[in-house]
Amino acid sequence: MPETSRRGLLFGTAAVSAGALLTACTSNEPKKQEPAANNAPAADDKPGKKVTIGFAGPQADHGWLNAINENAKSRAERYSEVTLEITEGSNDTAAQIGQVQTLINKKVDVLVILPADGKALTQVGLQAMKAGIPVVNLDRIFASPQAYRCWIGGDNYGMGLNAGNYIGEQLKDKPNAKVVELAGLDNLELTKQRSQGFADALKNYPNVKRVARQAADFTVESGQAKMAQLLQAQKKFDALWNHDDDQGVGALRAIQQAGRDDFLMVGGAGAKAAMDAIKADNSVLKATVLYPPTMAASAIDLARALGQGKGVSGMSELEIPASITLYSAVVTKDNVDDYLPTGFS
Amino acid sequence: MTQPVSPAQQQQDGPVVTTTKSPTPQSAWRALGLRLDVRNLSLLGVLAVLVAVGGFTKPEQFLDSSNLQLVLTQASVIGVVTVGMTFVITSGGIDLSVGAIVALASVWATTLATQEYGFAGILFTAVIVGLACGLVNGLLIAYGGMVPFIATLAMLASARGLALQITDGKTQIVTVETVLDLGIPDAYVLGIPPLVLVFAVVTVVGWLLLNRTTFGRRTVAVGGNAEAARLAGIDVRRQRLYLYLLSGLCCGIAAFLLIILSGSGQNTNGNLYELDAIAAAIIGGTLLSGGRGTIVGSVLGVLVFTTITNIFALNNLQSDVQQIAKGAIIVAAVLVQRRTARDGEA
Numbered sequence: 009m010p011e012t013s014r015r016g017l018l019f020g021t022a023a024v025s026a027g028a029l030l031t032a033c034t035s036n037e038p039k040k041q042e043p044a045a046n047n048a049p050a051a052d053d054k055p056g057k058k059v060t061i062g063f064a065g066p067q068a069d070h071g072w073l074n075a076i077n078e079n080a081k082s083r084a085e086r087y088s089e090v091t092l093e094i095t096e097g098s099n100d101t102a103a104q105i106g107q108v109q110t111l112i113n114k115k116v117d118v119l120v121i122l123p124a125d126g127k128a129l130t131q132v133g134l135q136a137m138k139a140g141i142p143v144v145n146l147d148r149i150f151a152s153p154q155a156y157r158c159w160i161g162g163d164n165y166g167m168g169l170n171a172g173n174y175i176g177e178q179l180k181d182k183p184n185a186k187v188v189e190l191a192g193l194d195n196l197e198l199t200k201q202r203s204q205g206f207a208d209a210l211k212n213y214p215n216v217k218r219v220a221r222q223a224a225d226f227t228v229e230s231g232q233a234k235m236a237q238l239l240q241a242q243k244k245f246d247a248l249w250n251h252d253d254d255q256g257v258g259a260l261r262a263i264q265q266a267g268r269d270d271f272l273m274v275g276g277a278g279a280k281a282a283m284d285a286i287k288a289d290n291s292v293l294k295a296t297v298l299y300p301p302t303m304a305a306s307a308i309d310l311a312r313a314l315g316q317g318k319g320v321s322g323m324s325e326l327e328i329p330a331s332i333t334l335y336s337a338v339v340t341k342d343n344v345d346d347y348l349p350t351g352f353s
Numbered sequence: 354m355t356q357p358v359s360p361a362q363q364q365q366d367g368p369v370v371t372t373t374k375s376p377t378p379q380s381a382w383r384a385l386g387l388r389l390d391v392r393n394l395s396l397l398g399v400l401a402v403l404v405a406v407g408g409f410t411k412p413e414q415f416l417d418s419s420n421l422q423l424v425l426t427q428a429s430v431i432g433v434v435t436v437g438m439t440f441v442i443t444s445g446g447i448d449l450s451v452g453a454i455v456a457l458a459s460v461w462a463t464t465l466a467t468q469e470y471g472f473a474g475i476l477f478t479a480v481i482v483g484l485a486c487g488l489v490n491g492l493l494i495a496y497g498g499m500v501p502f503i504a505t506l507a508m509l510a511s512a513r514g515l516a517l518q519i520t521d522g523k524t525q526i527v528t529v530e531t532v533l534d535l536g537i538p539d540a541y542v543l544g545i546p547p548l549v550l551v552f553a554v555v556t557v558v559g560w561l562l563l564n565r566t567t568f569g570r571r572t573v574a575v576g577g578n579a580e581a582a583r584l585a586g587i588d589v590r591r592q593r594l595y596l597y598l599l600s601g602l603c604c605g606i607a608a609f610l611l612i613i614l615s616g617s618g619q620n621t622n623g624n625l626y627e628l629d630a631i632a633a634a635i636i637g638g639t640l641l642s643g644g645r646g647t648i649v650g651s652v653l654g655v656l657v658f659t660t661i662t663n664i665f666a667l668n669n670l671q672s673d674v675q676q677i678a679k680g681a682i683i684v685a686a687v688l689v690q691r692r693t694a695r696d697g698e699a
Contacts, residue, residue, distance in 0.1 A: 240414055
């Protein structure tokens, strides 16, 4: 997800207090919504021994990361015996390392870490494990398996794969079908994995060719700009895969501005706005491939189970697994009602 | 203290290019006029080369009228910001907060509370937030004695932070139809998108302000030599305050255009606008040290960048290549200008 606004760190005190005051007057959000995804938790619901979970994540400057924080918080609130120590989100590697070290010094029972950069945070993960604090590594993976007890995250390759297979199925009877890809931030590993999965899936359909690929920045503004260019470059194509629903807001706007409706679009991540559009079925957006922020709620479940020495209910093992990869389901008009509660805004 | 040179004068000076070597009595004016003329001509040359490349590589798509509209539309948001930036740089200052102000103005103008008041509410909020940020910058720099670099850097940080706080990391989608409608082809006036019209108006007003008014002369004077300007009776501090207000106003207008364009407000809006606007102004021929500014050059600079992006996207080149090319163009344009400037002086 985007690594922007590192500058948010520089805040003057005046700005902070003024900001707090002004935001209070803005009333952007009529009521705080409880993020969904409250299906059965991993371990059982019965209160056990007290557990303090430390949570460190990147700055939530993006819809998906914000949903991650909300999922973690609301799930922790459901357990009376769980205390959540949450740090200020940061995209600055050094700052995040400092925050994790603070949590280690506070002697939390379990750590949940979603690193801004997985490789860069590996050392501090090792440090926590050596200090006897089990680490649940959320999404962006550490470089060493020794740095975490359990990894849970999304499947970027699978996202591309499922998007490609869905598009391929839709176009399988169309000779010389053309597909366009609007990728996310090209300097992120996850973008490469998504594109690779997409390319591999399209190999299953010899009649489908990817004719263009442009990278945007995961922002609405970049999505609009890059999509407008793509539409100019490709006067005719049959399908579009957009890696991210946030930039998809901009992409859909560009499509509307160009007055185009001659292709089908598949989104990525699973924003509520995208699911609403799929349900309404009044735009080119026909599907989105999930990358669910509910993984944060599951990470809290796993951390609680670790802290209490439990396994996962419904599984025979005594311990929680070492790694869990989420499935990137394809949400279409047919199943959108099932997934709408997990949509984030 | 130098006199600003208008494109009209450059136009008159145009044919003189061939007679560079013949000495003329009004040499000071002529030399300056000629020099700026060559600067803009070299930029026009770069633009012409780009158009040729675009037309050659993708004739059907690039030369399409809808593509021309697209290039101008995409230039309009950053273009409006660059006009404001040109004034600030001409006065010897710098405004690093433009991108953050665009972000803050766009998210504040798209909060649910503001959307209730419809078109006017969104426009008013965007402009007021822009002006308010400009006012803070101006007061800190003109009356607080802060260095522009530091004051606007602080504004960059706090405005971005505040924008993030207001949105809570969420994308604020605009539902006000009257705003959204301005971004679709039905609203085009004689085939020109409203955004481009606003950009054109801001450019013309900016040009008139810089080249035809006392305000413009004072701006150049402050940038050329602030102490001399003060001794000449100019209220330098008030002038500086006005300039940062003007830059803030441009950011507010740009934020409104961006809302129309993207149909939303997001805290990531206006990312790196400060660098794009500064780069466009500098390759346009505005002196970073102040004392000389050209609106026409800045707008040409913006068009060069937008055209490159367009050509690269049409040819399906990836963003890393685009960034490298952008850097190369900045270096090349400035080198060409320094050379032509020296030749003009010789």
